[in-house]
Amino acid sequence: MTAPIKKLKVATTSLAGCFGCHMSFLDIDERLLDLVQLVEFDRSPLTDIKTCGPCDIGIIEGGLCNAENVHVLREFRANCTILIAMGACSVNGGLPAQRNHLSLPVILEEVYHAQHGLVDGFIPNDPELPLPLDKVHPIHEVVKVDYFIPGCPPSGDAIWKVLTDLLAGRQPELGHGLIHYD
Amino acid sequence: MVNQTNPHAAYLDPILARHRHNPADLLQILIAAQEAHGHIHTDAIDHLSAALDLPRAKIEGVAGFYSFLHLKPQGQYRVLFSDNITDRMLGNMELMNSLCSQLWVEAGKVSEDGLVSINTTSCTGMCDQGPALLVNNIAINRLTQERINAIAELIRERVPVSAWPAEFFAIEDNIRRRDILLDGHFQSGSALAALLQRGSDATLNEIKASKLRGRGGAGFSTGMKWEFCRNATGDAHYVVCNADEGEPGTFKDRVLLNGYADRVFEGMTLCARIIGAKQGFLYLRGEYRYLLEHLKAVLQHRRQQNLLGKGILGQADFDFDIEIHLGAGAYVCGEESALIESLEGKRGTPRNRPPFPVTHGYLNQPTVVNNVETFAATTLIAENGGAWYAGIGTETSSGTKILSVSGDCERPGLYEYPFGVTIAQVLADCGAHNTQAVQVSGASGVCLAPNEFQRRIAFDDIPTAGAFMVFDKTRDMFEVARNFIHFFAHESCGFCTPCRVGTSLLCNMMDKLAGGHGSPYDFAEIEKLNVLLQSTSHCGLGHSACNPVLDTIAKFRPAYDKRLAQKDFIPAFDLDRALSQARQMTGRDDTGAHLERNHEQS
């Protein structure tokens, strides 16, 4: 590896997730330093850049729960050569998708009308707020996704393994111990 | 003491008595219970559970399997529109929607007053005289808008179905070409007399020499099947006639049972004598319920003639009788091992094979299962000899085959040909013009394009169970395949993973394409699913479920390309519609309250 390496541009975001995956990402610890030798971060909670420019790799935490999530996901898909779903919510909807057996009106009623202590509760309708989708979807149901890192959250080691496999041009593989869904 | 307290005992007890409290007759008992009460009441299950000593979960499991059985109240009038592609081509959906709106009921639901429920059902075997429907399981064909208006009126006026105009229930045979079998002249008992004269072994040899192969689809040698079964040891042997005829586009068994039942029963009796069976069953699809009284009368007549019952034709050791079992809306029960499960009163799940029915069939005893047409053909062989029969047709495919012709042609109906007839000949005879494609042998069969019309109906060229659906150039072959895939998903028994889940996934993907949301990605997915279903499914249903898609992709690719409107993957569901509930709840309709389904990629 003597030739000067062009740094890969990486963007990350969290949609309907809990930031747990991003925490796990940071968990790759001192290897993060190795990583920044190889990559440079675009839009990401790590950088605070708000929009995603053209990138080599986009990493998505969380599934799709509202219109805003869809916009961000599409921005990523449009700008990233490789899109990676990181974590259970992104891969199969995860915890938020456990609302899918309830209808949205029932949920909104329950949250804004039926709850104790809510007097004249009303469902927020500010145009600034993104509207919720009737069901939570994993991201591969809306855009094409290239790679998946399952786990709730995936371990720092798993994320590291997938990224380094990709950077080395290998088909990412986790194997026993690294692949888990919980 | 249950009998006295259970309000359902009054109609259930006579049914139970008629079936000698035999748990193996559970399906028949449930069908009768529903006919008596409209649906299978949860209290009725208590009574049946006690009387038959069966767990109620098992009874519910059986009832839950069959489309025509209901655990919840249905409309007093249950209307089911046949939904084969041929019915579609004749406008069944418009007629159904019209009936729904006239009667204020949504398809798939029961009207609020409990008067009527309307839904679709798989092909009812009336493709030569569609569009067709079943009302309380009785067939009405040749539907027109006037007829639908009249039906709406009759239902509104609550006229009992038995008092509806008789012409509604007229069913034509539509026999267009007769050959050795349909030509008619059959003297009851003549084949049996020939058998008794020749002897059982010699008659079996004639059947083998005739090279007769099964007419139900698989084309197994009938003589060999009978011989294997005769040689198998067991407490009893059984003969089963497969009249499930569920393959979309097939209706020849309907006509045979209507006009040639005597022959069919005589064929079963020949088989019984040869394999040593005392009991036979005719498994009649629920859609042909209207034939039941007629068939019972034919059986009774044969008993009177000493052609059934004890000491047939004066032979002290020749006892045989036939019972009719009804199906209840499950295509998979045409598969012989599922059929046997169903005969035993269970869910119609195909068994693991081997062992095969010839050694382990009904009640695990040696059993011959043959198609209606196969049994009918054996009487010809008993009468005229194997060599005569083998001389008809082609080298590999002896005798004749009855085709059920429907779709875009002037003269739909039955055509009996010696094997070897070309597709083109059949098309010419039935008056088909501008033909784009022919679907031979039903949804699970093969779709032929014009460059294949010189091919022949024969086991080594185009084998068929009988369906022959014609599509002219105005038809959309993608829609044909989509209709068939929906059929398979509806009829999958659900036993094995690939077919249970795969057929539904395939439906969703075809629907996605139909909606204009398909991309080359989806197309590749469909092809992958096809391979998986073919190679890993448990029975013939799953193996062939993809055939219509594979065939139409290979031969009518432009019909698909037209659908691949998207360059890139877009979701199967409508993102904007996914926000509609939230819009309604918030009263918003600003641009931020909408999503485009098809996102412009930058």
Added chain:
Amino acid sequence: MSKANPPSFTLDGKTIPFGEGQTIIQAAMDAGVYIPHLCFNPEFKPHGSCKLCTVKADGRQTASCTQQAKDGMVVESDIKEINDERRALLQMLFVEGNHFCPSCEKSGNCQLQATAYELDMMSPHFDHFFPDRPLDASHPDYLLDFNRCILCSLCVRASRDVDGKNVFALSGRGIKSHLIVNAKSGHLADTDFSGDDKAAHVCPVGVILKKRVGFATPIGQRSFDEQPISATPHPVVKGA
């Protein structure tokens, strides 16, 4: 009947002897060779519904749990073509139900999950059905979470054939197939189900669960944390 030469077949090149009436998977298991499976359990008669155990026997695909072994048979199992198909079958099972492993008591001891790990299933791939399957918490000691049922019918077989009870049965057809219990109310509490039943301990996934057990085994020490399912002799699943 020469003792020197018991009948055998080859499985991915390895010679596997087999006894009278054994199916491919039974012989393989005896020889310590893993073939993925879900509806098969050596204590029960083979069922043949999940198709995870699909192999190529003499070039033809078949379910190895129901296919009788034959002398000289050439069986291929751990090959890309077959593993790709198995993965797709697993993905079908995942999207058919609702599998949220992080909140599932069975996680770490679940055969579906462990088999998916074994076959490198990184995502469910297909669109989810997200079915609505309410759970049954009526029984004082046990819970039924139908969201995870893969319709393997092991509980049905165990209750019927071992417990002599018929607590469970399958109903519906096709994609609407579902598990029911033997009670007019439809509730487990109204059946004669007991925690001592065999049926309480055969579910390969997280449907039939003991109540008040909260993630009993620490993560890292559960059956399939310790070793992959391919190295785990059957059945030693913890917490079953």
